[in-house]
Amino acid sequence: MTSNEPQPEPRQRAAARWPGLGRYGVWSVALRSEDPDRSGERAEAAAELEELGFGTVWLGGSSAVHHAEPLLTATSTLAVGTSIQSIWQHEADAAAAAYAGLEKTHPGRFLLGLGVSHAKLAAQYRRPYSALVTYLDALDAAGVPAGRRVLAALGPRTLELSRERAAGAIPYLVTAEHTAQAREILGAGPLLAPELKVVLETDPDRARALARAYLAMYLELPNYTNTFLRLGFTEADLAGGGSDRLVDAVFAWGDEDRIRERIRAFEAAGADHLALQVVDGGDRESLPREGWRRLAALLG
Template structure:
């Protein structure tokens, strides 16, 4: 099913799912991933966003298993594949599944990419190469946190897919992007009502991101303090970047992003399972029911 004449923000709907497990390259997981993708489509999610330095190759099994679902990388690091290889992967998926693959790009982090130099200029050069290779701006989005990258998302892509942000960031991003581009923030949910258990699960997951200055610097821009980003994160920070509690509270927290200007929220369900390749299908079903 193709709808290439419709803006991307209308194709992906209000809710999507963000997952590392769905990009697994373990051959033993391929069947489970296909089954999960088909179920997510039936549950009504408009898009799936593949985490963990994903590539077009990771998106192919999900596209093959579904007929309507949009599948995006969130993100493909520009240091991982050169633009020509990225364009070739895009072209292959576009030929097989027109209008359903979204190339989500990001500059990753200095601690994770040895080549990390002048990230903004590198992204501009990468987009220039994609233009030359025929990848349309309307089928790519950028993992943008700061103002310069948000402006680039507005001018050279279909929009922005900010990770680990708050509704306050979404409101600022919408001001920069304007009304037209897609704004699809990622948001984490812990389906747990007990405050201590919920925050422990959230804090265990958040800790690794607090080692990355791109995220901590963004938190400081949003008004959090150095104390908030220490020792796994303060309760204030955890409660800002995770939703937990009763279903109505979780739904309201997600809707805060829409009220702030998001077109689409990419929801990541976080559990106490330490296996990052896990597929929490029961929780995804519960979340779909929460969203109605």
């Protein structure tokens, strides 16, 4: 390419490193379930997501490498990532061995998403940043390439670590403003794939009620509330299940045009890929397949 030829936008260059991720993915806790009675349903759902055009499934909650294997087996092109595998629950050597096994059977289709979880959820939680650096050192020694792992980064230091020691970042429960700040820290090259919750409901009261019911548990976790405060939200925004301002910033809800507008805001802020989570008021272990179909249609 000569200097006078059109240059690809930075985010296009970053996405080209992982073309299999696609522009949009689905974030789901239910798809990482280990319930043997639902294995066929999960495999069928993964195959349908691939047919619907989603590039990636992000396995939500405290997922692990082995949760990806059934979904990879059930599909041919779908990428699968953990979002996230907690560094406190899985030793680095074991994670590296599991990664190597997946890479052998499904080369190039798995992305190891790592995070430090939360003090309330991990008894051994201490010095999380230092622990994450040590974990990455161990993965390096075990042969897991930096370009095949991403970090659930919220704060500036961990975003910098995502730039220096991983393929990029997969921030969870963030705003378009956070995405813009993350892109500035990461620079043009690394992958930025934030999660965004979608409520397919047009009535404002109903949509925000569904959002608040889902948001409640996260407002008990300082990693998220501190991020919101850094972004300019106040303690009043965090009270009572979250202000309208907060809910509207971290959820996309409304008719198709309004949801597309929210998605475009994240893309304009610098997201290469969006991990979209359908929130419908159902159990977190249920598969919102009709919601995924509606989401695919509005994205199409």
